[in-house]
Amino acid sequence: MTPPRLLPQRRLSAVVLAIALSSAACSSGDSAGGGPVTLRFWTWSLKGPDPTARAIVEQYHREHPDVTVKLSEVGGTPDTVAKLLAADRADDTPDVVQVEYRAVPALMVAGALRDITADVAGSKDGVDASTWAMTTINDQVYGVPQDTGPMMLTYRKDLFDAYGVTVPTTWAEYARAAEQIHAKDPDAYIASFDPTQFEFFAAHAAQAGAQWWSTDGTAWTVGIDSEASLATADFWQDLVRRGLVKVEQLLTPEWNAEVASGRILSWAAAAWAPSVIYSVAPDTAGKWASAPLPQWTPGRTAVPFLGGSAYLVPAKSRHATEAAAFAAWLGASDEGSKLLLGLDIYPAGKAGQQETLTHEPPKLMPQQKDFYQVADQVVENTTIPMTWGPNVAMASSAFEDPFSAAALNGTSFRDVYRTVQKAVVADLEKSGFTVHE
C-alpha cells in the first residue's frame, strides 16, 4: 500500500509546521530557565520504531514531565563520530550521543564533549569502577556507560557435538578445533577471518599482554608491533595459511548464509554476539551456546571488553544538564539499566547485570539456561583495561586495507602490524602529540 499523497496545500502547511517546530526547538535556548526541554538523542540501541525503546523514553517522560527525548539513529560508531564532529563545527549538536568506547578519546581531543564529572557524581555507585574507567580521561568523566562486551565464544553446539569437537579453552585448542572441523566437513570452517575487525585484533593482542595504545599522561606509547602483539598476528597467519578459517567479512550476505547453513561454526566476540547472529539466522536458534573466550595461557581467565558503548553529552548541547541527567538515569540508575536489558543488550549498570542472572537467555540459545551466569563470570574476569588513542579511526582504516590484502595474498601479517605501527606513530606526531619510541 502506498501512503496517500499530500495535496499541495497540505504539503505547504507541513513545511510551515516543520519550520515552526524547528525554530521552536532552537528558540527554547538555554535550559537555565527550566520549562519543557526536548533532548535529541542519537542512538542505535534505542530504535524509534521499537516499542521497547519507546517505552523507555516514555517512562523517563512520565518521571520528568518537562523532558521529552527524541530518538534518531544516525549509524554506527564511525558514522556517528563523523556526524557529531560536523554538528559540533556547525554549532548545532544533539544532546546525548551513543558511541562505542574506542571513539571517546578522539571526540574528547576534538573538544566535542562536555565534562560531565559533576553531573554524574551521584551515579558513581551504579556502575563498576572499571567500566567508568572507559569513559574517564585525566580523572574527568566524559560519558555514562550503556553496555559492555564481555568477550565470549559463541558456537554451534549441535555441530561441535556432532563433529566430536570440544569447546576450546585456549587458542591452541581453538586451532586444533579448526583443524577437526575442516577435516570433518571441507565446506565448514570454525570461523571467518575478518581483517576489518580492528577492535577484535586489538583486544586479542591485549589478551596476550600487548597494549596498542598507552599513555603516561603526557606522551603516547604505541605497541602494535610489540612482540606480544606480533605473536597474535602469527597465530592468525598460521590459520589463514592452512585454510582453516575463511577470509571473509562478517555480516555480509555471504557470511549470513554460511552461518545459517552451518558452514561457519563460531564467532569469537562478546555477549552481544547472540542477538546479532539471531538477527541474521533466526532459524538456527536453539543450536548455539556461548562459552568464555579461549586463552593464551591455560588456566588464566583475564580478558578485556570488546565493543559496548556509552552515552556522551556534546560540548555544545543546549540542554547539557538535562542531557547528563537522562544519560545517568538510563545507563547508571537501577531502573534504567534494568530497562536496557529489555533491548537484549548486556547492561553496564550493576542493577541491570544483577537482573540478568534471573533473566531468560538470549533468543539464540533458549536452551542454555546458564548463559547469563557464564557472562557474569566473564565480567568478573574482565580485568584487562583497554586504552584507546586519539586516532583510532585513522588506525583502523590504516590496519584494515593492508591486512585484507595480506590475508588474500598470503603475505606477512607481521609486516602489516609493523606498517600500521609506523603509520599510527606518524599520524600522532603529525597532529602534534609526543610519542615514546
Added chain:
Amino acid sequence: MPATPRRRRLREAGAPWLFAAPAIVFFALFLVIPIGYAIYLSFRGFRIEGGGAFGRRLEAFVGLDNYRAALTDPEFLAGFGRVLVFGLISVPSVLVLALLFALLLDTPRVRGRGFARIAIFLPYAVPGVIASLMWGFLYLPSTSPLNYVAERLHAGPLDFFSTPVLYFSLANIALWSAVGFNMIIIYTALRAIPTSVYEAARLDGAGELQIALRIKIPLVAPALVLTGLFSVIGTLQLYNEPATVRPMTSTVSHSWSPLMEIYEEAFTNDNLGGAAAGSVVLAAGILVISLLLLRFLQRRTFGGNA
C-alpha cells in the same frame, strides 16, 4: 513621462544583468563560494595545542602540507591507477554498446522500437547504490544464481571479487545505467540527421550497414565525443559501485578509488584539509584530462580548423 535617453541606455545596459542575476547568484552561492572554501580548507589542518596526551585539536594554517601529503600518498595515487584500469574496460564498452543500440534502434522497419528504447534506458533509472547491492548479491557465491548453475556444471565456485575479475565485475555494474543514458544521447543525435541524406545514399546504392558506417557514425561523432568525455569524467569520479561493494569483499579497500580515499580522509580520519587538498588535485586532474581529450578529439572530429 518619457524617460531621458541617458536613463533608457542605463536601463538597457542593466537589463541583461537583471535577467542573469538569479543564475549568477546561485552560481556564486553553490559553486564559486564552495570551491573557494574548499581551496581555503586545503591549506588548513588540525594540530594539537596545549601538549599532553589529551591536548585539544585546533584548526591552523598548515601551508602546502596537505598537498604534499596528497601527492605523496601512495594509496591515493594507486587509486588513480585502479580507476584507469576500470576506465579502460568500462569506457570503450559503454560507448560501443550505446552506439550499437542507438544504430539498431535507428534502423528502418525495426519492430518494438519504443519498448526496446525504454528497456535499454530503464537501468539508468536504478540508482547506482541499489544496482551495486543487487549485483553484489549476484556475485557472492552463497547467494548467486550464476554460481549455483556453475557449481551444478562443476565449473564453480566463481569468484567475482578476486583481482583482476573485480575490475570487470565493477565495470559491469556501471555499464548498464551508462549504456542506457548514452544510447539516448546518441539516438537523439541520429534522429536529428535529415532523412534526405539517407535517401541520397540509397540512390547511390548504399546498404544499411554502409549508411551506418559511412554516414551515421561520422555525423554523430560530436555526440560520441560528448558521451566519451562524460564517461571519462564519471570514471575518475568513481565512488558508488566500489564503496557499496566494499563491505562484501576484502579486495576493495577503503581507498580503492580517489574519491573513496577523499571520503575516508574527510569522514573517518576527520582530516577535512587533507580531503579538500585531495579534491582539488582530483578536480585539477579531471580538468587537464578533459581539456587534452577535447583538443585531441576535436581535431580529429571536426578537422584541423577547430
